[in-house]
Amino acid sequence: MTTDRQTFLAHIRNRISHREKPELATPRNWPSPAVAKGSREERIARFIAQSKAHKATIEHLADRQSVEGAVCDYLRTLNAPLQAVAAPALKGMDWTTLDVAFCTAGEGDRVSLSEPAFGIAETGTLAFFSGPKTPVLLNFAPEIEIAILSEDRIVGGYEDIWQRLNPAHMPRAVNFISGPSRTGDIEQTMYLGAHGPKHLHIILTGDQ
Amino acid sequence: MRPKSHAFRSAAKDALADETLQDALKLFATGFPEKRRKAVAALPEFEALREAAVLIKDHTLAHLDRYLEQFTDRVEEAGGHVHFCRTAREARETVVAICRKQGARTVTKGKSMVGEEIALNEALEAAGITPIETDLGEYILQLAKEPPSHIIGPALHKTKDQVSDLFLEHHTPLGFDERQEEGEALVAEARQILREKYFAADVGITGANFLVAEGGSAVIVTNEGNGDLTMTCPNTHIVITSIEKMVPTLADMTVLMRLLARSATGQTMSVYTTLVSGPKRKDDLDGPENFHVVLLDGGRSALLGTEQQDLLRCIKCGACMNHCPVYGAVGGHAYGWVYPGPIGAALNPALIGLKESRHLPEASTFCGACEAVCPVKIPLPMIFRHWRNQAFEKNITPFFIRMTLKLWAFLALRPRLYRRFAAFAAWGLKKSPPPFVKGWTDARDFPKPEGRSFHAQWQKRGGS
Numbered sequence: 012m013t014t015d016r017q018t019f020l021a022h023i024r025n026r027i028s029h030r031e032k033p034e035l036a037t038p039r040n041w042p043s044p045a046v047a048k049g050s051r052e053e054r055i056a057r058f059i060a061q062s063k064a065h066k067a068t069i070e071h072l073a074d075r076q077s078v079e080g081a082v083c084d085y086l087r088t089l090n091a092p093l094q095a096v097a098a099p100a101l102k103g104m105d106w107t108t109l110d111v112a113f114c115t116a117g118e119g120d121r122v123s124l125s126e127p128a129f130g131i132a133e134t135g136t137l138a139f140f141s142g143p144k145t146p147v148l149l150n151f152a153p154e155i156e157i158a159i160l161s162e163d164r165i166v167g168g169y170e171d172i173w174q175r176l177n178p179a180h181m182p183r184a185v186n187f188i189s190g191p192s193r194t195g196d197i198e199q200t201m202y203l204g205a206h207g208p209k210h211l212h213i214i215l216t217g218d219q
Numbered sequence: 220m221r222p223k224s225h226a227f228r229s230a231a232k233d234a235l236a237d238e239t240l241q242d243a244l245k246l247f248a249t250g251f252p253e254k255r256r257k258a259v260a261a262l263p264e265f266e267a268l269r270e271a272a273v274l275i276k277d278h279t280l281a282h283l284d285r286y287l288e289q290f291t292d293r294v295e296e297a298g299g300h301v302h303f304c305r306t307a308r309e310a311r312e313t314v315v316a317i318c319r320k321q322g323a324r325t326v327t328k329g330k331s332m333v334g335e336e337i338a339l340n341e342a343l344e345a346a347g348i349t350p351i352e353t354d355l356g357e358y359i360l361q362l363a364k365e366p367p368s369h370i371i372g373p374a375l376h377k378t379k380d381q382v383s384d385l386f387l388e389h390h391t392p393l394g395f396d397e398r399q400e401e402g403e404a405l406v407a408e409a410r411q412i413l414r415e416k417y418f419a420a421d422v423g424i425t426g427a428n429f430l431v432a433e434g435g436s437a438v439i440v441t442n443e444g445n446g447d448l449t450m451t452c453p454n455t456h457i458v459i460t461s462i463e464k465m466v467p468t469l470a471d472m473t474v475l476m477r478l479l480a481r482s483a484t485g486q487t488m489s490v491y492t493t494l495v496s497g498p499k500r501k502d503d504l505d506g507p508e509n510f511h512v513v514l515l516d517g518g519r520s521a522l523l524g525t526e527q528q529d530l531l532r533c534i535k536c537g538a539c540m541n542h543c544p545v546y547g548a549v550g551g552h553a554y555g556w557v558y559p560g561p562i563g564a565a566l567n568p569a570l571i572g573l574k575e576s577r578h579l580p581e582a583s584t585f586c587g588a589c590e591a592v593c594p595v596k597i598p599l600p601m602i603f604r605h606w607r608n609q610a611f612e613k614n615i616t617p618f619f620i621r622m623t624l625k626l627w628a629f630l631a632l633r634p635r636l637y638r639r640f641a642a643f644a645a646w647g648l649k650k651s652p653p654p655f656v657k658g659w660t661d662a663r664d665f666p667k668p669e670g671r672s673f674h675a676q677w678q679k680r681g682g683s
């Protein structure tokens with residue numbers, strides 16, 4: 012039914028055998044956008060501006076202590092219940108008012124709290140690495156996602172992400188997320204909340 | 220999808236007369252090109268990235284065997300499987316067999332042009348498995364029983380009104396019996412209906428925008444998030460894709476990624492870009508237990524080592540069709556097969572044969588807009604010309620056109636005769652419009668020859 016690997020590859024090899032074979036330098040120094048290389052302040056400012064351009068909302072807090080209050084206030088503005096499924100990575104924080112379950116998200120969960128591995132200034136993108144403490148569906152199943160990111164996790168560009176991954180041992184999923192879910196499939200008009208979260212709220216925290 | 224490209228001429232005529240389609244296309248012409256222009260202008264490195272993309276793709280294609288091998292090793296190390304399929308039929312059977320093995324009754328599907336190419340939905344249905352399209356555009360088309368008309372916005376030929384009717388008709392039995400007229404409400408209704416399908420499905424099938432050899436990763440790009448729900452919720456994820464999607468490294472993929480969304484929709488990044496490398500790891504809380512990559516050749520390897528190999532650089536961004544005056548006039552369906560617009564006109568002859576698709580390379584004004592916007596600089600007009608030559612050489616071009624061309628060649632090689640014929644023709648054209656070209660003169664004026672011919676004037680002014 013399928014062609015076996017050796018036959019398939021031999022066929023390809025045969026097809027390309029008479030072509031010149033351009034080599035590429037390693038490491039690859041491809042042009043990368045100037046905006047992907049900035050000082051810490053520039054990176055933070057660009058990350059915030061680009062996230063907003065993607066229609067994410069973003070709140071900048073001085074420290075992690077006030078995160079829970081900010082989460083609750085935000086949920087109240089959306090008339091959402093003070094209840095969330097959260098990444099086990101966030102267990103270390105104080106959760107007293109909010110009803111939190113540390114697990115992945117299922118069909119009925121409305122709100123998730125997630126912890127991106129990095130924020131990328133270049134395009135205002137959150138980078139998530141899947142793992143036992145950071146399940147993937149938190150980013151897709153609920154209607155409201157609140158991502159908690161600390162300032163010192165904001166890198167310039169995608170190159171900075173690859174440096175932190177070993178290509179021979181990739182996480183099962185690396186998710187790059189730029190704003191809430193949307194579709195342009197009806198008359199090219201943009202509507203938010205197609206299948207993934209309709210609201211993506213980023214809480215950016217200072218160093219303390 | 221069974222090709223209907225041979226009927227391009229009549230399909231194009233129907234499309235021009237279809238008022239609803241023409242309304243939809245009008246909207247289309249103003250949207251994407253302007254968004255792309257802005258996005259490109261905002262990235263000074265865009266041109267340099269295009270140059271890099273060409274190098275990367277050319278290199279990868281020249282070593283495709285090596286990278287396919289590396290990719291396969293990585294996927295297998297991570298616990299996944301790679302299936303090699305020379306033909307559409309092999310690919311269909313492979314996917315159906317995996318679904319059967321899982322005892323699958325329903326599968327959710329992300330948007331996949333390769334899936335369309337191999338007519339996967341029909342094969343699944345024939346095997347008693349229900350496929351559910353989850354990309355909103357594809358979902359609309361599944362209800363309408365129509366093929367996509369654009370590779371990025373598959374349902375852009377549909378108006379909101381038509382979507383309202385379709386939803387009312389198909390969702391009433393599900394308890395949604397109110398006709399929704401607002402876009403927002405239509406999107407919400409589809410969201411609600413598809414939500415439970417993701418979690419109930421036994422298998423999720425997605426395409427891939429890129430494959431990264433060094434990571435054994437499939438890269439899936441969407442704006443809706445449907446691809447991620449499709450690949451994460453069910454117990455089995457099948458990636459159905461084709462061999463030319465390969466790039467060697469993550470750094471190489473980044474170059475293409477920076478070009479893709481800007482060229483396609485004018486976004487800096489699509490909302491979701493996911494690199495998936497194998498099945499669920501031991502302690503993961505979610506993700507599929509089984510991970511399969513079905514790799515289709517489907518006629519692509521026949522392009523390797525030929526002048527048309529550049530076609531395999533295509534990253535399926537859709538920019539060429541967004542800027543094409545012919546596509547803009549007739550829409551995607553007239554092309555009669557999965558890939559419409561300039562890329563279809565250049566690629567389809569290779570994949571479904573020139574006999575079926577010889578009209579497509581003719582459907583060009585040679586304005587060059589497609590090549591100018593193509594992020595990987597595919598010389599599309601040159602490839603149209605190649606297929607036209609081929610059609611002539613292989614006697615596929617119809618008798619009348621061949622004879623006319625031969626007559627012209629005969630005259631052109633005999634300058635004296637040519638001059639006399641030209642003078643006669645000019646005299647004739649001053650009296651009445653040319654014969655046999657009603658199709659052309661119906662929509663345009665044929666200019667009447669004025670004064671003396673260029674040749675005569677050239678000689679008079681002392682040229683030789």
Ligand code: SF4
Nearest residue numbers: 533534536537539593
């Ligand atoms: S040919 Fe070029 S412009 Fe057209 S879809 Fe492919 S990459 Fe995009």
